[in-house]
Amino acid sequence: MKRRKFLKTASAAGVGLVAARSPLFALSGSPNEKIVAAVMGLNGRGTVLAKAFARTANAEVAYVCDVDAQVLAKSVIAVGEAQGKPPRALGDFRRALEDKAVDALVIAAPDHWHAPAALLALGAGKHVYLEKPCGHNPREGELLVDAQVRHRRLVQMGTQRRSSPRAIEAIQAIREGVIGLPYFARAWYANTRGSIGRGRPAPVPAVLDYELWQGPAPRAPYQDNVIHYNWHWFRRWGTGEICNNGTHEIDVARWALGVDYPTRVISVGGRYHFEDDWEFTDTQEVGFEFGGQKTIVWQGLSCNGFPTQNRSRGTSIQGTAGSMVLDQDGYTVYDLENKVVKETLAQASSDPLAPSGDDQLTALHVANFVDAVRTGAPLSQPIQEGAKSVLLCHLGNIAQWTGRALRIDPRSGRIQGDDEAMGYWQREYAPGWAPAV
DSSP states (O other): OOHHHHHHHOSSTTSOOOOOOOTTSOTTSOOOSOEEEEEEOOTTHHHHHHHHHHHSTTEEEEEEEOSBHHHHHHHHHHHHHHHSSOOEEESOTHHHHTOTTOOEEEEOSOHHHHHHHHHHHHHTTOEEEEOSSSOSSHHHHHHHHHHHHHHTOOEEESOGGGGOHHHHHHHHHHHTTTTSSEEEEEEEEEOBOOOOOOOOBOOOOTTBOHHHHHTTSOOOOOBTTSTTTGGGGSTTTOOHHHHHTHHHHHHHHHHHHTOOSOSEEEEEEEOOSOOSSOOSOSEEEEEEEETTTEEEEEEEESBOOOOBTTBSEEEEEEETTEEEEEETTEEEEEETTSOEEEEEEOOOOSOTTOTTOOSHHHHHHHHHHHHHHHHOOOOSSBHHHHHHHHHHHHHHHHHHHHTSOEEEOTTTOOEESOHHHHTTSSOOOOTTOOOOO
């Protein structure tokens, strides 16, 4: 594939996927004038996404939705300033799905809400822009892929590096043999997070609809060290660092090696830094073995920000003729003698560890989604691809919880010969909240 054609059609960046023609694509061949969006979950990343949609050509944010009245009020102001008119504020996003004028739901709520909200939106005929991870467990990823096909709507996962021109160029260079045959990738993230302490029972804040915040998750009493960010570290609501930040880097590694499902997964690590309520590892290494003699290793350091390759996060790829280091700012190619062969880097535009992730790549990823819905252009990260990367992250957690290597069916991604491990494939839901296609 020639470079120009690749850059225009690399929705899966060399993986060969092209999004189905959007149902909103006009029969006359001319695209719709404007995509109307509702945004769910506004604390941090959600407001960033809402402002990105508000600033994107041919898009409008009609609703912003959040269970916290204070967060909601701030977002109305921020989004209104971005697009010149304020969106409507809703405490319950489901009301926005009743509006036939809404074309898409943008989801940046906690992880336990990602797939259930997306499935409700698809069932209502909406397209979905869904933050990573696409599901709280492996089964939810399967449901999303099935629902996207059944409802014939587009689902873009928010691993925005798939829309990066430099990343697309880097993957194409690998495909063209710049490092020979790629066979090994290391993905990493290093931060210095503090303790979340021991939570204490507390009254639910008057501004918070805690019942709706819990939504699909089994009910738990409110405590003072969960909302709005530390839910990431509780298994009832979150998915740990590997799904939180590892999704981005592992996705790049899988993309670079051109692999789908592994054959074997093993994890080592633990919660070493603090004795508190944190329920995942703060230090973890996961090995993913694939057919064709290819391997990915993930290293997550949540509480010790020691960099790799002078970067707090990134992916390195080793090949038979050299190596590449790739992060959100660009890439560097080395030969086998560690000499720089090529370097394409942008000036860092934002803090790579900032939870909000407000950067140019987000704007590009949102613009790609809007273009896909309007015109039928290919998505950068369709859910069929995004769910594969998220599954690797879930398998890393499951290997850690079971304490043993997992054997994986490379055709489906499912765990073989281990009923206990498959017990983590899906979760328990609150009564009446189990998602379905």
